[in-house]
Amino acid sequence: MKMKLFPVIALVGAFIVACDKDIQNPLLEPYAVSSLDENAGQWKPYILSSVSDIVVPEPxxxxxxxxxxxxxxxxxxxxxxxxxxxxxxxxxxxxxxxxxxxxxxxxxxxxxxxxxxxxxxxxxxxxxxxxxxxxxxxxxxxxxxxxxxxxxxxxxxxxxxxxxxxxxxxxxxxxxxxxxxxxxxxxxxxxxxxxxxxxxxxxxxxxxxxxxxxxxxxxxxxxxxxxxxxxxxxxxxxxxxxxxxxxxxxxxxxxxxxxxxxTDGMSAANNQSRTPAMIETAKSIGIIEPWKSQESPLRPTMLPTYGEVATWNFSKETMIAMRPPKPWIVGTPEFEKDLKELQGIQKNQTREQARIANFWADGAGSYTPPAHWHRIGAEAGKDAKYSEVRMARTLALLGTAEMDAGIACWDAKHYYFTPRPQQFGVKTSVGLPNFPSYTSGHSTFSSAGATVLSYIFPERKNEFEAMALEASNSRIYGLIHYRVDCEMGVAHGKTIGGYAVQRGQTDGSGL
Amino acid sequence: MFSMNLKYFMTRIFAAVLLFRVLLFPAFLSAQQPNDAIYMDKNAICIVAAYGHNSWDTYWENTLKRQNLNIGTNTTQSFALMAAAGITDKLNLLVGLPYVSTRNSAGNLLGQKGLQDFSAALKYKLFNNEGLSLHGTLGGSIPVSNYVPDFLPMSIGLHSATASARLVFNYLHKSGIYFTAHGAYTARSNVRTDRDSYQANDKIYNSDELAIPNATDGGINIGYLKNSLQATLFLERFDCVGGDHIRRNDAPYPTNDMEATNIGAYVKFQPGHFGVNARYAYTTSGRNVGQTTSLMAGILYQFSIKKSSN
Structure with a gap:
């Protein structure tokens, strides 16, 4: 009996020993920078009026x-x-x-x-x-x-x-x-x-x-x-x-x-008392069936007045002027076409569609879509062996564009206050964000991010644009956005990113 | 005498292996299982078709027992084909493959469906004397479709390949009353997700690889086994070896330390080639799992591929 038991015990032991399951984050090789960026002391800061605002004592x-x-x-x-x-x-x-x-x-x-x-x-x-x-x-x-x-x-x-x-x-x-x-x-x-x-x-x-x-x-x-x-x-x-x-x-x-x-207005970005007036405005411009929370109990929309937070690379007047046009109205043939597309995917979602939806989902517990683009930007800067200051410039251009994208997108979302596909019985394979549908935040964040990174790393333009398009489509595949939300979000994000690019072109770096 | 009786008894397959693979929505099972003392005679084969229905409307978010109006009742249905075969009187092969589908009664999460994991196990009678017996089972499972592992609680499984080793102690009194105690260790492979980063253990991992904790389980059965009838009451405990906990108001994740205690009953009646079986289980306590009510019913068909030599 002892002889027979032995293999069993040995196997159990082997399982325990063999399984080193720890996931290690990849080790990164420290690198010598490709340029010291000696003239970066002349680059234009964002908040400081000049690089001599703060005095550093002579060593x-x-x-x-x-x-x-x-x-x-x-x-x-x-x-x-x-x-x-x-x-x-x-x-x-x-x-x-x-x-x-x-x-x-x-x-x-x-x-x-x-x-x-x-x-x-x-x-x-x-x-x-x-x-x-x-x-x-x-x-x-x-x-x-x-x-x-x-x-x-x-x-x-x-x-x-x-x-x-x-x-x-x-x-x-x-x-x-x-x-x-x-x-x-x-x-x-x-x-x-x-x-x-x-x-x-x-x-x-x-x-x-x-x-x-x-x-x-x-x-x-x-x-x-x-x-x-x-x-x-x-x-x-x-x-x-x-x-x-x-x-x-x-x-x-x-x-x-x-x-x-x-003082940028963030402390007033969750002013829920304004939502009834927002819904009235949306109705007055023709939106029927405005957005309703699909959660139980009903959850107030996320940061309805975030659209009023101060932007970085353009004025509030510019933001209003470039707000995306009115989306398809519920009941129109264009709306029905977009809804049908989602119903078709729900019935027959391919594994590749699910993969794309999951890859870009960046939902609860993740570091969010704007931070996903920060990661892409930081990796690109590391691959290009950027100096600290040029890495910071990259992420500041990207980061301000991402925040601008969030603000302008939230403005559009709460101006139009349109319903999610879930208001018409569509399910989701990624989880439903609790705020109005039009335009897609992922599309706006991703397109703005790709626009900035394409300016900084022009040789990788096609790659970044393809990523942004995939991120945008992921919201259709995940069944939480109509195509019009995504397409208009991409266009909007491109314009928003363009303002950050303008900033980069005039910041004294000559880059 | 023991094996004479067994000839007529269809058995349960894989309860423990499959039950806890999808622990938030514990699965099904059927005939003979790796944790009992029942064998097919040499050349005997039993095929089982079983339907399982598992549901919960209450779950343990870490230690917090709660309901979720955006889930309502989570239901997992499965249809499984299983087989047990007597390679010798003392060595049986068990295999099984379920088709699983999930849905919620509330909220808007899309139900998932598909073929889950193929399981196989070898069970060997190590010792048998005067009703006392000791058995060893080696088993494993492997996903057979490319389902999404980390869309819990809707995913149909964790997509982890497993290998397990189990010891089963059994005492059968000639009256038909029996007692079983069993315990197992299951190694579970890490899995790949569709993401390239995720949060677990309060950390960010810049990887698509999730660490699935290994697991232990054990239990006791008290039952009656004579002629064409088997009836059993059982108590089971499942524990992951490590893993993290569901955070406040977060979704469950495959890296979670899932733990559960189940009680239940199993009956089987097989007067001839055909038989039926049914199982009920209920999760009395747990952590990072649903409080599941599990029901299963199956039809068994047993036959022999050769004339018995005796």
Whole structure:
């Protein structure tokens, strides 16, 4: 009997041992940048009036005993004590501070992207910024919220970095390993002046924005801030005085950026008392059967007055002027055609249609469509070996376009207040967002994103446009948008992205 | 004597394997299963066609027991073909393949349908003396269609390939009263999703690969088994080994640590070639699963491919 039992036991053991199921995020090779972007100190910031708004004190000369002591410490105290964990942190942050902080913001967006549950009275409590970890957690990082958080993050990184570049080349303090050849950097060496530290600038600016956007995550963000700064010391990329100056600069710039954020109208973006008038307006221009929540209990529409939040790259007058035209009205042959298309897909959805719908779904628990485009942009910048400042420019152009897309799309949605296909019995394979149908947010976000990225990476234009079109179609395949919602959203997004491109063409970068 | 009786008893297939694959909407089962002590004689084959109906309107969102007006009642129906074959009197092969469909009574989530996973198991009688017996089962399953794994609670399965090993202890008194205790460990493969990033364990994974936790299950049966009748009461427990929990107001996800305790009853009557069976189970407690009521009914047909040598 023992003999017979043995194979069974052995097999069970083999199962347990053989299954290393952990999913590892891909390791990224730190890269030497393709250009130092030496003139980035002349690029035009978004919020600051100029790159000299914030004063960075002149560093001590490299012959100063205090600085020499810093070098000595890097070489003789820190380097011999770098642990494998420290090295792993260096590798991680070596992918780039802008890249990693963008990733952190996306991760937080995903973790906070859950609609509040209804309470016993059948109401949906509004998250409370003063009690961010109490159910429902603050924020509900829905697409408009995430678009805005990432826009301010990217703008703060950009404004802080162009300021940093100005001072880097003004003071021209070389990197520690350029001054003392006995210091061996753990990341690719560079001729970029190291004061103030660009990583510390980004870390402090990002931290300042993100603790405001995700106030329940202060301890988590404290840890990331400390690790990013320490990693640059462990790697001998910067001395503590480079880091301290960068930290102060990043925090000062981000404070200016957050002062602007506080007055952009977001605090009034959930004005539900305005929805009855919005519905009346929609009816007055011919919309019959306006949108109704399909949830039980009825959930108020998401951020009905987000359309009034301040835009980045065009005025509110321009936004109204380029609002998409009136969509098909329920009952017209054009509407019936679009509805029939959805009914046909519902009956016979192909696996490929389901795959596309799922790939781009970016629903609850994901990092949202605007953040999906941030990921695409950050990966493109990494593949092109962009410097920190050029990565920040890429994501600021993209991020402002994404927030503009959200605002202009939400304006259209709540101006027309059109019904979702689910009001006519259509089901969904991706989950139904709780706000009016026309135009498609995915289409608008994606088209705006592809337009900006096609300007920055012209050789990849076809690829980005194909992605945007697929993202747009995904909402038809997922059965939650009519074709007209998607097609007009794509056109709208292209115009919106075009304003960010104009900004990029005139920001002094010459790019 | 034990095996003489067994000749007439159709058996249950795969309860544990299939039941928990789709734990939010526990599946069906049928005849002989890997966790009992019942065997087909050599060259005997039993084919089963079974219909299963599982539903819940209450589920455990992590530890919070709740209902959801946007789901209403979640129902999983299945139609399965299964077979048990006696390779020898002591070694049986079990196979099964279900077609599964899902729907909600409320809300707007699109029901899913399709062929789910093919399962196979070998059951071997390791020891048998004076009514006391010990059995080992090795089994596995593999998805046979490209269904979507992470559209829970509508997905028809988790799309994970599995391998399991089980020990079954049985005591049959000559009165026909029997007692069974069984336990198993199931390794479950990671799965690919249509996405290139997802959130689990409060982290973002920039990958399309989901870690499906392995699982253990075990249970006890007390029943009566004589002539053409089998009747059993059972208690079962299923636990994932690790996994995360459904977040507040989030949907379930394949990475979840699903746990459930079920009670139920099973009867089978097979006076000749044809027989019928039926099973009822109810989830009394759980975590990250639905509180499921599960009903199954099947028709059995047994035959022998050769004249019995005795």
């Amino acid at each position: 001590k000369p490299v012959t100063d005993p205090a600085y020499l002591k810093e070098l000595d410490s890097l070489k003789n105290y820190i380097a011999p004590r770098v642990t494998p964990e420290n090295r792993a942190a260096v590798e991680h942050w070596g992918a780039g501070a802008v890249y990693r902080w963008n990733e952190i913001a996306r991760e937080l967006s995903a973790r906070y992207n859950l609609p509040p549950a209804s309470n016993a009275e059948g109401k949906y409590p509004v998250p409370d910024a003063a009690n961010p970890l109490k159910d429902p957690k603050f924020p509900f990082a829905n697409p408009p919220y995430a678009a805005r958080a990432l826009a301010y993050l990217s703008v703060a990184q950009f404004d802080a970095l162009v300021t940093a570049w100005n001072y880097k080349y003004k003071f021209n303090r070389k990197a520690p390993y350029k001054i003392d050849s006995g210091i061996k950097p753990l990341l690719p060496a560079s001729d970029l002046p190291s004061y103030p530290s660009e990583a510390a600038v980004v870390a402090a600016a990002s931290y300042t924005v993100l603790i405001a956007m995700f106030p329940g995550e202060v301890p988590y963000l404290d840890g990331k801030l400390a690790e990013n700064k320490n990693a640059m010391i462990w790697a001998a990329m910067s001395t503590p005085s480079d880091i301290t100056a960068g930290d102060a600069l990043g925090k000062a710039v981000a404070a200016r950026v957050m002062a602007k954020a506080k």
